[in-house]
Amino acid sequence: MTPGSNLPLTVARVAVDVTAPVRLDVSGLLLTADGKVRSDDDFVFYNQPNGPGVTHGAGAGGGGDAITVDTAAVPPDIDKIVVTASLDGPGATFAGTEPTATVRGADDGAVIATFTPPQLGAETALVVVEVYRRGGAWKVRAVGQGYANGLSGIATDFGVSVEEPAAPVAAPAAPIAPPAAPPVTQAPPPTGPAAQVPPPMPTTPPSTGKINLDKGRVSLQKNQTVSLVKGGRPVLSSVKMGLGWEPAFRGADIDLDASVIAFGVDRKKIDVCFFGKLAILNGAIQHSGDNLTGEGGGDDESITVHLGGLPSEVTGLVFTVNSFSGQKFTDVAKAYCRLVDAQTDEELVRFDITHAEPRTGVMMAKLIKQFSGEWEMTAMGEYVDSRTVRGMAKPAGKAL
Template sequence: MAQVLSKGANAPLPTTEVRVEVSSSTPLDIAALLVTPSGKVRGDADFVFFNQPAGPGVRLAPPSALEFTLGAVPSDIDKVVVTGSLDGAAGPPTFAAVRGLAVVVRDARGQEVVRFDPAGLSSETALVLVELYRRAGAWKVRAVGQGYASGLAGIATDFGITVDDPGSGNAAASAPAAGPGAPPPAQYDAPTQVVSPPPGQQWGPPPPNPQQWGPPPGQQWAPPAAPPQVPPPGQQWGSPGAPPQAPPPGQQWGPPPGQQWGPPGAPPPPNPQQWGPPPAQQWGPPPGAPVGAGAPAGAVPGRVNLDKGRVSLRKGQSVSLVKTGAPPLVRVRMGLGWDPAQQGRSIDLDASCILFDDRGKDVDKVWFMSKKGARGAVRHSGDNLTGQGEGDDETIFVDLGALPQNVVSLIFTVNSFQGQSFTDIRNAFCRLVDDQTNQELVRFDLSESKPATGLVMCRLQREPGAPTWVMTAIGEFHDGRTVRAMVGPSRQYL
């Protein structure tokens, strides 16, 4: 008959081959830490969890068990700590709502030898359940039931695992200015080129006077030093040596008196005979367009927006997440996916989101060990260990309206925790979906791969002075196996 332990009690283990099983009303992430007499692990290899499922003498047995060969545990390890943590993205937020929590230790024959039922839990999001420890050359088990409010990352940090500065969740806290960094590549801030205004839009702001389709009084559209409005005596419009020309009946060469054609900052026309827009283009609203018709609020002239529906981006392109006549986006989700390059092989990659303020300081991170950030405005779906299957492998949810105002950029990254190279994957993509309508808004398919362990996939950035955001496709490879290692590379794309 199994021995039932109360919190703090211990019992001897009759064998060194044991299995620890955890059951509850909601699935838990089970992990183990191999700890020295100092109370710390020797290194990251002593952390056995869903992203590193085996260690010396310990093996994760999904979904909710650990198998031990205690005779194979290194002699400098004093104890093995067994933990359980809530997913953070699904299910109850704390252990207060978890029912039927039990820990059972079985011997090699599957017989139950020890049982522990943790109770009296409230705000905890992770627990040290039991620990297996050495005493006088033998192994024993102790019921612990110690809770943490900071999740699995908090437990790992407590035992000496270097995790990525688990944030307080208060992304609005003030932060010191970031040090000097590499200048951002120009192409990531350059708007997508559009050679003519989209239908229903116009170059520049709407004119204050419906009759005036030239520049406002005292301004001009083109560089200074306009050509003379009429040819000097004895000369004519046209190239030197060209035969005399005259404008078509009822028209005149050049702009109206006192004005000159050209969009803001445009160079002088290469052909001195052409003082109007290039062939098949126009400057100003289309014929019959309503006076004042222009870009939607928050849009940048010349940048693609969502008016024509789903946008497919190429590397370095940007899209304004606005649509004429529609309210600003509120809740979106970024889906990231990939496939193994070799059929049947598992590739474990991790999607993360790094939140930056306007000074380039990373104020929060959302990843597989810290699934919520920015006071819950950003949430992670959980870890995918294989890359198998269709659709998104991992998803990060973002409530744009709930983000603290000091968060101006979100960089989405993918990294290989186990060091697998991106040459082992294919079909990597990211896609932005309206979480309220389930409509795909933007997609970026990455066509290349490189022998690296990290990838900066894309960026969401606030439009200055507007409640709207811009998505930019980045698709640049770097070496970084954790989200902490991806902060520096990500900063150069702000």
């Protein structure tokens, strides 16, 4: 699954396993239509493993923890169950860690879906997936929303009462000189489910650990991600992805083909825009046409995407370049892609490929629609042996 995508559940009992290379604390919260728990009893975790229709336990094969949801037993006033994961180690973040949620039938173990939140950074806790009602049926949605203040940030966001430790009480100072530092008596620790949750940090907006456009034009390195928002709000309705290259050897012609593959739920290909199909999705994506030589300044080919005109089922776009004639990318110099505001022609994001491989295809960048509705661009630079975009669909889907 990709962020924001959803799938219908075909079984009444599902288990959501969350695994990672490091130890995680996995929890489930039962939320009403206003996005809050009814009481602390709706917070299901290792120290309170049973809630109405929801249980906490070991994942399949003993790997990680799992939240099991019996949809038939969930109270009617509960709208959704969110499954969260937080890091067990003090000060640890999800940077370099890829937690994976696997949704299974709780009775037969059959895999329904998997989801790995992309490009994590400074997050210390995540809402990974949610199981929710829609039109009398149950569905699962990939979320991947990050929090910088741990499980307590999630808990307080959803209405769980988190007790803060009482302030230390100072004992009376000794009455006779020489003065001495007064001893301190610590308050007793809190009890109950809230005692297992760390106290909340000072109020700050949740951090995604990603770059945004607040400081202007962004130059990406491979695997870096930029959120296409400024001042907390999406800033673009139409963008143009410009792709360029030059021959590595003077006098040579380089005929490369730029394309974009549109993906939907569960990484399924919806359509492809390339030199042989210059407009797709009712004109929401348009190609500039084929450049046969790679000569000249500026972008060799460009693809315009009207984000607001994309069908709702489109959640991911992967931009590729292929060498139909069979020339390898070691014969190409100065390959790059850049994201431009299609309204103003202002360059917003640029990615220069600094490493070439003797292959005939490269995935340049991807745009992913987030659960919140905003889009993010990630620099890829991943090479593939394929002379046409047709051979790029499978590796591109895996890369989402």
